[in-house]
Amino acid sequence: MRAIVMTETGGPEVLVAREVEPPRPGAGQILVRTEAIPVLYPETKVRAGAFPFPAPLPAVFGFQAAGTVTELGDGVDPALRGARVVASTTGYGAYAELVVAEADSVTVIPDGLATEAAAAILMPGSVTLALLRTAAPAAGETVLVEAAATGIGSLLTQRCTALGARVIATAGGPAKARLAREHGADAVIDHTAPDWSERLAELLAGSTVDVVFDSIGGDSVQPLLDLVTPLRGRIISYGWLSGAPAQLGAAELILRGLTLTGCAGTAWLAEVAGQRAAALAAAADGTLVGTVDAVLPLAEAAQAHRKLEERVAMGTVLLRP
Incomplete structure (x- = not known):
């Protein structure tokens, strides 16, 4: 599968598009085929080395991704199969066509809210x-x-x-x-x-x-x-x-x-995580209205980081696999 790999800490150029082995969900995990990946400002700090990266490098980068659940690990509620969700990772693995996440970390997207809109609103909302x-x-x-x-x-x-x-x-x-x-x-x-x-x-x-x-x-x-x-x-x-x-x-x-x-x-962080479902519900009913600045191809992750660091983005920047 195609993914963005962080090769080392540094500038946006350390985010490189590569072919990597697709992940498989373990017990308590789900596999998401991604449709929209939000680029978050804190990710730029992790990439630059201001905060420690939670895995040995090189590794697939990214905190969150939105898409459809295609595979379930042991012990996961069967109702999640086929659901549209925003998945939150443990700090890496989200800038990819396929993403594994803990089942209890995903937020189901309400009917009537587009997947891209959900990806854009979850963190700021x-x-x-x-x-x-x-x-x-x-x-x-x-x-x-x-x-x-x-x-x-x-x-x-x-x-x-x-x-x-x-x-x-x-x-x-x-x-x-x-x-x-x-x-x-x-x-x-x-x-x-x-x-x-x-x-x-x-x-x-x-x-x-x-x-x-x-x-x-x-x-x-x-x-x-x-x-x-x-x-x-x-x-x-x-x-x-x-x-x-x-x-x-x-x-x-x-x-x-x-x-x-x-x-x-x-x-x-626990308080914020507890508001995820409410944020998507508020976006679905129009209480929260997010702004998408740009939707870029996955391979342009480095450019997305530059937009955030140069403070030219007028809203959320999304990556599309």
């Missing part, structure tokens, strides 16, 4: 629902969504607007700012501008932000602290687009009566 449960934004509150043109950022903007919150979004450049407005943002600030926090203060005109969804990390939150509502302001830190988590000390939060929730680690 499940993270978004987990973030909303954590932050609990309410009608009338002011919410700041950083990097609102990303998959998660756009969904947060949509849902917070629908909940009746005032959404101030940040985005890098005019095209992404337009996308954030299309998703319902009341105002958009270019976070690549050095004085963007001053622009936020002008927009607030003496009011404050109740919830900050921080996907940038690094020093991005530091200038915002005095603009967050004292005693009930919530900073939800879930991304490191800057390359590092939010750089804050406990005293800086305590003296302002603020909370920062770090969305990472085993418990957080």
Whole structure:
């Protein structure tokens, strides 16, 4: 079968299309013939060596794939045969025509939701629902969504607007700012501008932000602290687009009566996994509306990674076997 093999850690060029032996499902596993493979931002960090790869190299790359279950291992519910699913792997093996996954890791795609749409929405949708449960934004509150043109950022903007919150979004450049407005943002600030926090203060005109969804990390939150509502302001830190988590000390939060929730680690990943079925259901009924930037041939996996790292993608990038 055709697959994308990671030969070593490094740039996108280490992702190479090769013919490999097709996998076979073991006990408790299923085999999926893939139709759409989402390219996820965290995968670019794994490929680059920022996080350890969970298998000896070279190995087939990829975290998730959507398609049809064609074979069952021992002990698997027969009802899964022929089902359309999004499969989540243990960190490798998904960039391929055939993918083996644990049966309890798959999410069945609801009727009425296209396979490509399911592949595109599962990760950003499940993270978004987990973030909303954590932050609990309410009608009338002011919410700041950083990097609102990303998959998660756009969904947060949509849902917070629908909940009746005032959404101030940040985005890098005019095209992404337009996308954030299309998703319902009341105002958009270019976070690549050095004085963007001053622009936020002008927009607030003496009011404050109740919830900050921080996907940038690094020093991005530091200038915002005095603009967050004292005693009930919530900073939800879930991304490191800057390359590092939010750089804050406990005293800086305590003296302002603020909370920062770090969305990472085993418990957080379990929370996100628990939202997968709900994310697909929400996509099926139109509550969550994802955006697909491009659908590329499987062999162009390296190009897909470049699009994400150069931040030119305006939505999810999919690979098609």
